[in-house]
Amino acid sequence: MNSSLKQLMKSLLAPAFPGGIITILIFYLDYLQFELVEKFLLFAAFVIVPLVILLLNHDAKNTHQRMIYGAIKWLQYPAALLTLASVMSSKMWGLESTAIPGILSLGWLLFTLLLGIYGLTTIVISKGKAAEIAIGAGLVYFFIGGIWFTLYQYQFDLFEANVATHALSSVHFHFSSAIVPIFIGALGRIMTKKSWYPWVVAIDIIGPILIAFGMIFSKPIEYIGVTLFACNIVVYTAYLLAYLKKNALDIKAAFLLGLSCLAFYTVVVISIFYPLLKNMYSLTILDFIPIYGSLHAFGFVLCGLIGWVYMVDFIKKKKIVKW
Template sequence: MKESLQRMRKFVIIHILLFMVAIVFSDAPWPYALLVVAQLVYIPVLLRMVCTERDWFWKYYPYVAIPAYTAVVLGQVVSTRWDGWIATLYLLFTVYIALYGITRFLRRGFTNVEEFAIDLGLVYLAMGGGWYVAFVAGIDLGFSPLLTWLTAIHFHYSAFILPIFIGWIGRLHRSILYRWAVAALLAAPMIVAVGITFSRWIEMFSVLFYIYGFCAIIWIVWQLSFASSLQKWLLRIAFSALAVTITFSMLYVLSNGFGLFSVTIDFMLRFHGVLNCVIFALVGAIGWSLDVPPSSFVPLTFPRSGIRGRQVAEKIGQVGGHRGLSDELSVYGVSSGSVSPLIIRFYEHTLDFRLYASTHWHRWFKPFAFLYSFISKRTQQINLPLYSDAVEMTGNIFTLDEGLDEREKVRVWERKVGEQTIFTALYSQHKTNERMYMNIALPLPYSTMTGILELQAVDEGLQLTSKRTDPASDTGVYLSFNNRDLFTLPLQETFFIQETEKGNLKATHEMWIFSIPFLTIDYSIVYKGADEKRG
């Protein structure tokens, strides 16, 4: 721990010295220091606190960071006709950071909103690098050089430093208020950029987003307990400064766009810029350096299938190894005393039933379903009809060749409509913390989508759902490209099956994306009867 602090201290000192060299030998106006200090001090120090894993990022970091920092210093102290090309070295560095942000996101997916805030901050920085190159190279983007430079500052402070700070706040606090505040603050940087380009009304709307997000975050910060009293007051001061800076932003928009006040860019640089640079960024960075809260994200470790794409068609073994999707439904805590015996029979003797399905794509999603159909017809996976007419789904249950899937008791249920394969799903099960889950894998090109469902008896029917009500639950829908990382998809599904008065079954399969319903499949499941059973 002591060695780590010493390395961090040396790291900070080196970057402060770089900044001092850039400023002392520069003849640029003083406001240029607002961007340079972010590039040479805040960004590397925050990266040191964010990127704690010794992986590929730090392995190749010197090869992109040293040229980038050199380019920033040279851009301040000398002027040549190659300035634009030299500045590109800094852009490449920010793209490298953005790639790391994307990698962090792909390791988790749509979960842990506080980590997503950090990921997006890392990605946004590349936009700041692009605007910086445009300013140095004198590229005409339709704005004055001053506005181009201010936009570069915007993406370094509001779009990089701020998301990282609010991400760390989220590691200490979780609430609906926090989630909405994060959504507003992460959307605002892009809305500001659009507003500057197209409309003062859009720009004002983005400032309103900031006001809401800042007010919520400031309130949360003042309620939180931190590692020490010093950290608590440093962060309270840092975040409270945002209340002042966003007020200046609103006055500037009203002045520039509507002429209601007289607020100049020089005034904004002296007060808004300095407050963000010194009070928010510097005091905030010092406060977080006292103790960075650990991430609450815990990678899921349940068994998953390694079958990809159409490999499954080549690796199916014999027919008849299994007659149902589960050998014994009681392992999920489901018994004939809690659900209809016919439902249990369906899962344990699936081939004794005929399935009729009616697919209903929600209106807003139909264009996406149409475009996806060109892919699904080739992959023969999730290849659902675009029409809602009832069709019979036929198929069979197969076993996999031994040793091809790390999960236990795997069986393949292939469903077809006519000659078209609709689903090829690999059913299994696993137990975590004494709770049994249905583990369903759908092989996709170069990847596998896995649905982890929890079973529960509801009104003599059976509900299977991927919705997570317990943070420790494995339920969810995931995508995997390797056997190490799981990408949590923004999908949820619920399958409810019950017995009808006629002694058959009906089921409803509903799916949501970002909690918005987009697909409903209604099933009519008919028991064939003893005389139609297969031997």
């Protein structure tokens, strides 16, 4: 038993284990009467962000970046607990009409600000490397997600958008907007130089902004942003699958990254057949949201992050390619 516990503590994924247990309770305990969107936000705070931190490189010679990295590692869990307290105060403690949920949400806002600052330092010291710029942009998008979460908890009606839109915007920036650039950046670190890659990074940075702007002000702009973003993910998944097929890699990394790509394509297929399924089974978009959310959050994002954590470790040990 002791040896098993030691192996668990030495696991690459150990930082995400406590948050993983809390997330399971959040999703399955009837006692916690949270909205689905809030459950996904807490999943991001407790599991997704710790996994992202495992993928970050920091320059040992850069004192400021090293200090920010250390602060991020130490403050992530307390910030996630404050996020949970913020949601509980508005849903369970009868404080929804007070400023308490908003005040508690400031802990996560400040933490995502740290992530954003780290992202900006990554961009500044990247010397024009597209992969590092992509990862830096993804970290900045976490901060934008933190802003939307705080607006949601304060119940502000910003830009004449309702509070539910703030929650969806926060989820959008915590998952798609932040994670896809990080995935594309991780791929850029290990792939050979391609002329099209900087364009993929540029579109990947612009896409989330168009989607967020469109969600509030203009549906056509949102559709353009979603189309560009989806096309980018197709390029990422297609190249990644080809890379996995061509190279002998860690089996866990290859399996999980392949599963992540499969989850994305499943979402695409369901989206294509949505009108037919809706008519055949009298379903509404509300019936599909949990399916889309689960496939994206647990399939594409979670499997992809764990896969990249294993991939980074494998490449560092084997020194197959320059990292």
